[in-house]
Amino acid sequence: MSCRLCGSSRLRSVLDLGATPPCELFLTADALDRPEVTYPLHLRLCEDCLLLQIPALILPEETFVDYAYYSSFSDSWVEHARTFVDAAIQRLGLDESSSVVEVASNDGYLLQHVVSAGIPCLGIEPSVNVGEAARERGVPTLTTFLDEAVAEQVRAERGPASLVVANNVYAHVPDLLGFTRALRTLTADDGWVSIEVHHALNLVALGQFDTVYHEHFQYYTVLSISRALATAGLTVVDVDLLSTHGGSIRVWAQPSQIAGPPTQAVVDALAQEEQAGLHTVEGYLDLEPRSQAVRQELLRFLLDAKADGLRVVGYGAPGKGNTLLNYCGIRSDLLEYTVDRNPYKHGRFTPGTRIPIHAPERIAADRPDVVLVLPWNLETEIAEQLAHVHEWGGQIVVPLPTVHRAGTRTEVLS
Structure with a gap:
C-alpha cells in the first residue's frame, strides 16, 4: 500500500479494528446460514503528507450501485442542507443564471432546495435506487x-x-x-x-x-x-x-x-x-488506546445491564453503528434488536453481528429498559423522536464520546 495522495510508502498504523464485513450489506433472513466475507479495517497515517487512510479493499462500484442509505430519513440532515443552500445563495449571489452541481447527491435531500429556488442544478449519484428517489422529487440526476x-x-x-x-x-x-x-x-x-x-x-x-x-x-x-x-x-x-x-x-x-x-x-x-x-x-498515536477505552466502557455498561436483567435494544442501523457493533463484539445477547426509519432495512440483519432490524414502532410495543442510539451524531434529533421512552421509565443511552444518557454528558453506570 502506498499513500493515495503523495505516493509515499511510509504508512504508520494508528488504528486496527480487525476484520469486518462491508457496513451497508445488510443480511436477509435466508442469508443467515451462509458465510460473510470480511475485510481488514486498518487505519494508517502517511508519515509524509499526514493523510489518514485505509486500503481500498472494497471499490465504490461494489457498494453504491444499490445503496441502503437515504439522506432524507434524517430530518436534521435535510434541514442542515436547506440552511446551507440558503446561505450559499446569499454568499455567492446565485440565481437563475447560475449552475449548481452536487456530487453524490443521494436522494435529492439538498438539491431539492436549489430546485425550489429556481436555480439550474444537476445531481451526480451512482446509486440507482436513491437516484431514482431524487428524480421523483424533481431533482435532475445523472446516475453514474x-x-x-x-x-x-x-x-x-x-x-x-x-x-x-x-x-x-x-x-x-x-x-x-x-x-x-x-x-x-x-x-x-x-x-x-x-x-x-x-x-x-x-x-x-x-x-x-x-x-x-x-x-x-x-x-x-x-x-x-x-x-x-x-x-x-x-x-x-x-x-x-x-x-x-x-x-x-x-x-x-x-x-x-x-x-x-x-x-x-x-x-x-x-x-x-x-x-x-x-x-x-x-x-x-493515542487514537487506538482511546478507541479501546470507549469499547471497554460500552461493553461494561451492556454486560452490567444484562446481569441486572435489563432489556436493551438499539435505535438506528447506520454504517458507523456496524463498525461499533463488530469492533465491540456486540450481538443479540447484549442488544436484542435495533430499529430504523428506513423500510429497506426492516426484516434484515446487521452485517457481521446479525442483529435483527425492525420498524421504530417496535420500541413502543416492547417498552424496553434501555435504547442504545447507534447514530450518536444525531443525538438531539433522536432523543426527541424517542421522548416517549421516558413514559415507562426507559433510558435513552448514547455510546460516544462516553456512555451517557441522551441530553447529558454524564456517564451511565447502571
Whole structure:
C-alpha cells in the first residue's frame, strides 16, 4: 500500500479494528446460514503528507450501485442542507443564471432546495435506487460515478458550475487525485467548490473509531484536505466548523489562480489542529488506546445491564453503528434488536453481528429498559423522536464520546 495522495510508502498504523464485513450489506433472513466475507479495517497515517487512510479493499462500484442509505430519513440532515443552500445563495449571489452541481447527491435531500429556488442544478449519484428517489422529487440526476471523463461531459453539455457541492463523498473515493481533478473540471474558473467531511481532529481526540469503515478511504484535517485539493489547482480560502457527524469541516475552495488569501477561520483551524498535535505523526498515536477505552466502557455498561436483567435494544442501523457493533463484539445477547426509519432495512440483519432490524414502532410495543442510539451524531434529533421512552421509565443511552444518557454528558453506570 502506498499513500493515495503523495505516493509515499511510509504508512504508520494508528488504528486496527480487525476484520469486518462491508457496513451497508445488510443480511436477509435466508442469508443467515451462509458465510460473510470480511475485510481488514486498518487505519494508517502517511508519515509524509499526514493523510489518514485505509486500503481500498472494497471499490465504490461494489457498494453504491444499490445503496441502503437515504439522506432524507434524517430530518436534521435535510434541514442542515436547506440552511446551507440558503446561505450559499446569499454568499455567492446565485440565481437563475447560475449552475449548481452536487456530487453524490443521494436522494435529492439538498438539491431539492436549489430546485425550489429556481436555480439550474444537476445531481451526480451512482446509486440507482436513491437516484431514482431524487428524480421523483424533481431533482435532475445523472446516475453514474464522477470521474474525469464524466466531468468533461457534464461541463461540455451544461457549462461550468458556479458551485460544486461534495458533501460526505470526498472520503469515499479511492482515486483521490482523479476525483479532485474532476471537481476542478466541473467548476467555473471563477466558481466555488464546497466540501463537507468528518473532521479527523474529532476522530483522533474523541476516539470516534466508528467513523472508520470500508466506504471511507481517507479522513481529513484542514491541512490534509488543503494538500489534496491543491493537486488539482484548488485552494482552500475558508472553512466552517460544523457539529454534524460528530464534528465536521466545510471547506470552501476556488481555482488557485483567482483564490484570495485564506480567511482567519482557516488560520484558526490549522492552529487548532497543530495544537492538538495533528501536524506531526505523534499526535495520532493515542487514537487506538482511546478507541479501546470507549469499547471497554460500552461493553461494561451492556454486560452490567444484562446481569441486572435489563432489556436493551438499539435505535438506528447506520454504517458507523456496524463498525461499533463488530469492533465491540456486540450481538443479540447484549442488544436484542435495533430499529430504523428506513423500510429497506426492516426484516434484515446487521452485517457481521446479525442483529435483527425492525420498524421504530417496535420500541413502543416492547417498552424496553434501555435504547442504545447507534447514530450518536444525531443525538438531539433522536432523543426527541424517542421522548416517549421516558413514559415507562426507559433510558435513552448514547455510546460516544462516553456512555451517557441522551441530553447529558454524564456517564451511565447502571
